Amino acid sequence: MAARLAVSRWRAAPAAAGRGPLLSCRRWSGAKADTLYDVVVSGGGLVGTAMACALGHDIHFSDKKILLLEAGPKKVWEKLPETYSNRVSSISPGSATLLSSFGAWDHICNMRYRAFRRMQVWDACSEALIMFDKDNLDDMGYIVENDVIMRALTKQLEAVSDRVTVLYRSRAVGYTWPYPFTMADSSPWVHITLGDGSTLQTKLLIGADGHNSGVRQAAGIQNVSWSYDQSAVVATLHLSEATENNVAWQRFLPSGPIALLPLSDTLSSLVWSTSHEHAAELVGMDEEKFVDTVNSAFWSDANHTDLIDAAGSLLQSAVAFLKPTKVSARQMPPSVARVDAKSRVLFPLGLGHAAEYVRPRLALIGDAAHRVHPLAGQGVNMGFGDVSSLVRHLSAAAFNGKDLGSMSHLTGYETDRQRHNTALLAATDLLKRLYSTRAAPLVLLRTWGLQATNAVSPLKEQIIAFASK
C-alpha cells in the first residue's frame, strides 16, 4: 500500500513539473465510458492519412475502430484548379505501390501526375555529373502535387468511413501512457485528451504529426536534430518552350542544390535550397530577375576552376578509355521563361531522427520519426515506407489475434525502418555537407567520386533500387 502511494507520488511530481501541453497523469478508470479505439493516428498529413487509409482498407482490420485526428479544418475539395500547386513531391515506385494497394493511385492517375525516366545530377564546380537512367521502360519516379495526393487519400478514406473516423479541428493536448506492467485499477490503454476537453482511449497511438511531433515530445523520446541553416524556395516555373519534359534535373551549387522537377510539357517545379538570406532575397525579388537567377544557376559555369576541370577531364578520359561505349555528355535543362505569380514560398530545412520509433502502444511514422533534406527527394517516400512496414506488421498481428500495442511486432517495425532510414539520412546529410563547400580538395574528391559512380552501372542501379523502395 505504501509502495503504491509512493508510486503515485513520484508520478505526480514530474507531471506537475513537466512543461509543454501535458496534463497530470490520471490513473483511475473513471474514463471507462470513453470510446476505446483500436488505433488512433495523430496527424492528418500525407503520411498520417495514408496510414489511416491503409489500415481502413486492410482486410484483417475489418472489425477494428480507427480514428484519425487532424488539427486543421476539413478541406472541401472542389474541381481541380488549372494552376499547379507549388508543393510537389517526388513519389518513388515503392510509394506508388503503397498508394495503389488501397486504390488511391487510380485517383491520382485520373487527376494529374508526371512520370520521369531520367535524372541528371551535376556539380556547379566541375564538369562531373551522374545520370540515372532506367534502360527498361519503367518510370524512375513520379512528380505529384501534394494537394493531388491529399485529394486521392481523402477520397479513399471516405470509402471506408464505417471503419475510419476522422476528427477535424482536433488537437491532442495531453497523453496518459500506460504502465509497463499491469497494476490493479490502472488502465492499460493510452488516454488522449483533446483540446475541447473530451477524452478517448486507444490500444495503439501512431504519431504522424510532423517534425515537431507533440506525440514524440509527450512520450519523452529523444530526438537527434539540427537545423541546416538553409531554407528551400519552391515555385512553379513556365518553360521557354514545350518539351518532352520527363527528366528531373538537380545541380549542386555551393550555396545548396537547385532542382527542376517536371510537372507537364510546359511547367516545372523548382526546389532551391539555399541560405536563409538568399532564400528571402529570391522570394522578394521581381519575377524577371528571379527567372534570370534561376537560369544562370543552372547554366552558368562561373564556379568552375581550371584545376578541377583538368582533373575531371583526366578521369573522364580514363573512363572513356575503359568503357568506350558509355558517353555521358552533360545535358542542359530547359530554360525558364516565367514564374507563376505568388507561387514562390520558402520553408526552413533541418535534419531530425528519433532515437526510438516505438514504445509500448506507441509508434512514430513520417516526419515525426525522421526529417531529411529535400536534396534526394526522399522525405515523403520514407514516410510512405514507414506506413507500408507498419501496416504489414499490424495486419499480421491482427490476424494472429495479438494485442495491437504489443512491443513484439512494434520492434519488428522499428528495426525494419531504422535500418533503412538511418542509412538514407546519413547519406543525404553527407551529400549535403560534401557539396556545400568550394574547397578544392573536397571538390576534387566529389568530382572524381561522382564520375566514378557514374561509370559503374551496377552501383547506380543499387542506388536507384534503394531509393525506390
Place this chain on the structure above:
Amino acid sequence: MWGGRKLSSCGNRFVGGLRSRCWGTRAEGARLSSSAENQFSWTPQTNPWVFSEYSMMWFKSYRITFACLSRMKIYRYPWTRLYGTSQTTVDSSEIKTFVALAHRWWDEQGVYAPLHSMNDLRVPFIRDNLLKTVAHHQPGKPLSGMKILDVGCGGGLLTEPLGRLGASVIGIDPVDENIKTAQHHKSFDPVLEKRIEYRACSLEEIVEETAETFDAVVASEVIEHVIDLETFIQCCYQVLKFGGSLFITTVNKTQLSYALGIVFSEQIAGIVPKGTHTWEKFVSPEKLESILESNGLSVHTVAGMLYNPFSGYWHWSENTSLNYAAHAVKSMRQEPPVPAGFVFTGKTEELHDKDSINPGVQEELKK
C-alpha cells in the same frame, strides 16, 4: 531492449531473485528516462527512498510468488484433490501476491515471456486448422461463430488472442488467482469481455453441463501437469462436438527434454520458473497419439516446436524431441474406452456394444 526474455538477461536470475528484479527495472529506467525533459520516469530512479520501498515489495512478492508457483505445480490438475488449496480465500498478504502474479502473467518480457512468444506459433496453428473446417469466414473475425474451451488457461495468454479472432471462448483453470488475473486483464477491453468467459474449475466439473458443445478444445502446456491423462482426454472427448478439434501443446519425455527442458531451462538459465515441470509427467507424442486414438480422437498433425532462448522466438521444427503440438479431431467412436496401449484406427471400426457407449455418443449415433 524491449525484446523477449533473452538469455543475456537470464544471467541476472542466476545471481538472485531480488537483484534480478531490480536490475530489470533499472535497465528499463535508464532507457526510458534518458530524455532531457525526464517527464516520464517509468521507474522511481529519481527517488532513492521510493526505490528501496519498491525493491522490498518485489523481494517479498518474489518469494511468495515462488511458493505459489510450486503449489500451482502440484495442484494444477488434482483429480483426486479437486478442492485443494486453489479454493483458499484471498487474504491481505495474498493481495500483494496477486499484484505480483498479475504482473508476471502479462509482463511480456517477464517470467512468462516464452509463453507469450509461443502464441506466434499456437494461435496460427489453431486458427488455420479451424479455418479448414469452414467454407468461408468473416474477414477480421475469422473464428466467429466458433466455441472454444481453453483448459488450463492460466492468465488468459492464449484465450485472449482466440477471443480477438472472433471465437467465443471459455477459459478454465483450477487456480483462483489465475482466473482473477485473467478476468481483470480482459475487463478493460469491451470486445473481449463479451467473447470470453472465465471459470475457476477443473475440466471434470464442467463435463456434464458442456457435453458436446465445443468446436475446439485447447490444452496448451497442460497435460504435462495432469495426473490422469486418460481421464483428461476422455473429458476432452466428451465436451467436443463431433468433428471438433483438440489442440495440445506439451513437452516430450526424452533425455534431451530433461537436459534442456529441466536442467538448463529451470535450474541454469531460469527461462522457466523452478519446479514448474516434473520430467516423469512429460508425455511422448507416441503415447499421446495412442491415448488419443484409443479414445476416438484421430490425430491429424504432430509438429515439433523449438524455442530459441537468445532471440526469444519459437520455430516449427521436424524434431519433436523437446516441445510439440498435436491436432486431433473427434471422429466416430464405436468402441468403449480401452486401456491405453491398445491403439484403434477409430474411423473404420464397426459398432459393437451399445450398452457401454457414452450417452453423448449414443445420441450422436442416433442422428
